[in-house]
Amino acid sequence: MPREEMKRPLIAGGGAGPRPLEASDQGTPVVGVLGSGDFSRSLTGRLVASGYRVVVGSRSPKRCLPLFPEEAEVTSQVEAASQGDLVFVALFPEHYSTLAGLGEALAGKVLVDVSNGVQVNLGGTSHAERLAAMFPESHVVKGFNTVSAWALQTGSRDGNRQVLLCGDSAEAKAAVCRLCRALGFVPVDTGLLAARALELENLPLRLFPSWRVPLISTLALFAFFYLYNFLRDVLQPLAVGGRGRAFYKMPVETVNVTLPAVALVTLALVYAPGSLAAALQLSRGTKYARFPGWLDRWLGRRKQLGLCGFACAATHAVYSLCLPMRRSARYKMLNEAFKQVKAGVEDSWQEEEVWRMELYLSVGIMALCLLSLLAVASLPSVADSLNWREFTFVQSGVGLAALAAATLHTLLFGWDRAFHRDQYRLCLPPTFMVAVPLPLAVLASRVALGLPCLARRLARIRRGWEKNRHLRFTLDWSPRKMVSAKTEGPDYFSSPGAMRAVPVGPVGRPNRGFITGSLAAAPGEEEIQATRRHTEAFEKAVEDSKVLLKRPSTEDLGVLYGLYKQSTAGDVTTERPGVLDFVGKKKWDAWKAREGVSKQEAMDGYIKAIEGFKTKYGF
Ligand SMILES: NC(=O)C1=CN([C@@H]2O[C@H](COP(=O)(O)OP(=O)(O)OC[C@H]3O[C@@H](n4cnc5c(N)ncnc54)[C@H](OP(=O)(O)O)[C@@H]3O)[C@@H](O)[C@H]2O)C=CC1
Numbered sequence: 116m117p118r119e120e121m122k123r124p125l126i127a128g129g130g131a132g133p134r135p136l137e138a139s140d141q142g143t144p145v146v147g148v149l150g151s152g153d154f155s156r157s158l159t160g161r162l163v164a165s166g167y168r169v170v171v172g173s174r175s176p177k178r179c180l181p182l183f184p185e186e187a188e189v190t191s192q193v194e195a196a197s198q199g200d201l202v203f204v205a206l207f208p209e210h211y212s213t214l215a216g217l218g219e220a221l222a223g224k225v226l227v228d229v230s231n232g233v234q235v236n237l238g239g240t241s242h243a244e245r246l247a248a249m250f251p252e253s254h255v256v257k258g259f260n261t262v263s264a265w266a267l268q269t270g271s272r273d274g275n276r277q278v279l280l281c282g283d284s285a286e287a288k289a290a291v292c293r294l295c296r297a298l299g300f301v302p303v304d305t306g307l308l309a310a311r312a313l314e315l316e317n318l319p320l321r322l323f324p325s326w327r328v329p330l331i332s333t334l335a336l337f338a339f340f341y342l343y344n345f346l347r348d349v350l351q352p353l354a355v356g357g358r359g360r361a362f363y364k365m366p367v368e369t370v371n372v373t374l375p376a377v378a379l380v381t382l383a384l385v386y387a388p389g390s391l392a393a394a395l396q397l398s399r400g401t402k403y404a405r406f407p408g409w410l411d412r413w414l415g416r417r418k419q420l421g422l423c424g425f426a427c428a429a430t431h432a433v434y435s436l437c438l439p440m441r442r443s444a445r446y447k448m449l450n451e452a453f454k455q456v457k458a459g460v461e462d463s464w465q466e467e468e469v470w471r472m473e474l475y476l477s478v479g480i481m482a483l484c485l486l487s488l489l490a491v492a493s494l495p496s497v498a499d500s501l502n503w504r505e506f507t508f509v510q511s512g513v514g515l516a517a518l519a520a521a522t523l524h525t526l527l528f529g530w531d532r533a534f535h536r537d538q539y540r541l542c543l544p545p546t547f548m549v550a551v552p553l554p555l556a557v558l559a560s561r562v563a564l565g566l567p568c569l570a571r572r573l574a575r576i577r578r579g580w581e582k583n584r585h586l587r588f589t590l591d592w593s594p595r596k597m598v599s600a601k602t603e604g605p606d607y608f609s610s611p612g613a614m615r616a617v618p619v620g621p622v623g624r625p626n627r628g629f630i631t632g633s634l635a636a637a638p639g640e641e642e643i644q645a646t647r648r649h650t651e652a653f654e655k656a657v658e659d660s661k662v663l664l665k666r667p668s669t670e671d672l673g674v675l676y677g678l679y680k681q682s683t684a685g686d687v688t689t690e691r692p693g694v695l696d697f698v699g700k701k702k703w704d705a706w707k708a709r710e711g712v713s714k715q716e717a718m719d720g721y722i723k724a725i726e727g728f729k730t731k732y733g734f
């Protein structure tokens with residue numbers, strides 16, 4: 116549906132006259148809708164506006180007729196089920212049993228179950244599966260339950276346009292997908308009914324599922340730090356015989372000491388799993404082993420944790436700005452001034468305190484700016500406009516800079532207080548000392564991962580290198596495959612990185628099916644040894660071809676490809692590729708140019724060529 120059409124109101128308020136089906140509409144299916152409630156009305160309006168013929172089935176058609184656009188036919192449930200090619204069941208699941216008599220009318224048809232549960236159902240049978248069991252001769256598709264009646268009415272331009280679907284019949288799903296697109300939505304096939312229906316039904320019932328753990332973690336941290344500060348700043352002064360003037364700190368001061376600690380730890384929690392993942396990859400020497408489930412989930416919640424941290428930091432900034440506005444602050448300042456006058460102090464300027472405060476504030480403001488950048492970049496519309504490198508730069512580079520600035524801000528706040536005895540109230544160290552170890556550890560781990568020896572190894576692992584394996588080309592030696600060999604072997608013409616390679620066992624141990632093992636099948640021990648040496652030299656040359664410093668010219672790649680194919684598959688046996696397959700033709704020509712050359716000679720040629728290319732392109 117064109118975007119413009121999405122903007123017009125879809126429920127015809129009576130102004131729009133009947134919209135006869137045009138010639139092109141003749142092929143579109145008649146859509147039946149069972150039920151006459153909110154969802155049914157919104158869906159009917161949208162279907163009618165998109166050119167579909169709609170037959171609504173109700174228990175009392177006369178009563179609800181005025182509620183529907185005049186283009187829609189409102190009739191009995193049996194009639195709607197019989198006429199519709201595709202039938203929506205817009206009833207609550209507890210009323211499905213009232214449809215029992217429609218089995219015959221619905222046989223062979225696509226039934227769309229749009230229902231949602233009232234509470235999250237973990238492990239039971241989905242409504243869609245119940246419907247499928249009721250109508251075994253129909254094809255049930257679960258879908259549209261994640262779209263609200265309101266979104267159907269107003270168009271989905273402001274929200275998510277996806278319609279998640281699942282079902283067992285591919286044709287039925289295809290029909291629903293076509294209808295989805297015609298209504299201006301984007302269908303997403305999520306799989307089979309048994310596997311996905313329950314999940315889809317639970318989706319609209321979940322409240323911010325990806326935010327639960329980050330929010331709970333942030334709240335737990337807040338509770339911990341608040342209690343900690345309460346003990347230190349409110350209870351301790353009372354315990355040592357204060358004059359009962361400590362509880363006033365609870366709404367502002369204690370909260371404002373708590374918030375930066377929570378923000379800092381939360382921010383550290385954003386970058387900690389990345390370091391753990393890198394450490395795991397380094398120790399395992401591969402990126403192909405799965406992370407533990409908890410680490411996977413933690414990695415997947417970094418954005419939410421970061422936004423929670425940002426919210427705490429921003430609130431801390433607002434609280435800090437408001438600190439001097441409080442009555443308590445004014446009284447305290449006046450009292451201090453009075454004490455100074457009494458003590459005869461004219462100038463209370465303390466150079467060290469001034470510098471501490473200037474630096475502390477400046478670094479704090481910078482940290483907040485960097486965090487704001489991060490938060491803005493995590494908005495889907497902004498993130499979508501960045502390429503992968505830009506996104507990584509912002510999330511990783513700017514994020515770590517924000518963490519470093521926030522840690523420095525906290526350290527400047529602490530200054531030398533860690534060494535003052537009077538700061539250890541109730542034997543508890545100052546809050547910043549509790550908050551700072553995790554961020555410092557994360558920053559130290561990032562510095563360590565940036566050390567050339569680790570960074571290089573990690574980069575190799577992330578490009579597919581494995582500690583206990585090495586890469587070799589598959590040189591298929593079976594005669595049947597040789598005949599059909601078309602593009603096997605290194606794909607020299609695509610890109611060096613795209614060369615087809617498979618992991619094999621530790622170096623030196625020949626594997627069956629690779630050229631080493633296969634050639635060893637030749638008779639005679641001496642012959643076998645000679646062939647093996649020759650093959651190993653060839654294999655090494657193939658390995659070397661992958662690590663030339665520069666990519667060889669197209670001509671040289673052609674030479675390599677031709678010799679390689681002749682070495683491994685013998686003479687070309689396939690037809691020359693078609694006119695439009697430029698790369699295929701070049702490859703074929705390069706192979707054809709070696710026709711008649713024996714495999715041994717081709718291998719020799721290949722080895723020599725690589726030796727030359729090592730000097731020419733660097734190695
Ligand atoms: N509203 C929404 O935004 C969304 C709703 N849904 C799903 O769509 C389905 C319908 O929801 P909605 O339209 O809001 O609900 P409504 O209550 O508005 O409509 C339900 C319809 O069911 C029929 N009905 C009511 N009572 C009975 C009964 N005792 N026996 C048989 N039929 C009965 C009625 O139609 P009649 O009298 O004509 O037979 C009624 O209009 C639900 O499964 C809901 O989960 C899914 C996504 C969004």
Ligand SMILES: [Fe+3]
Pocket residue numbers: 375431479524
């Ligand atoms: Fe601060």
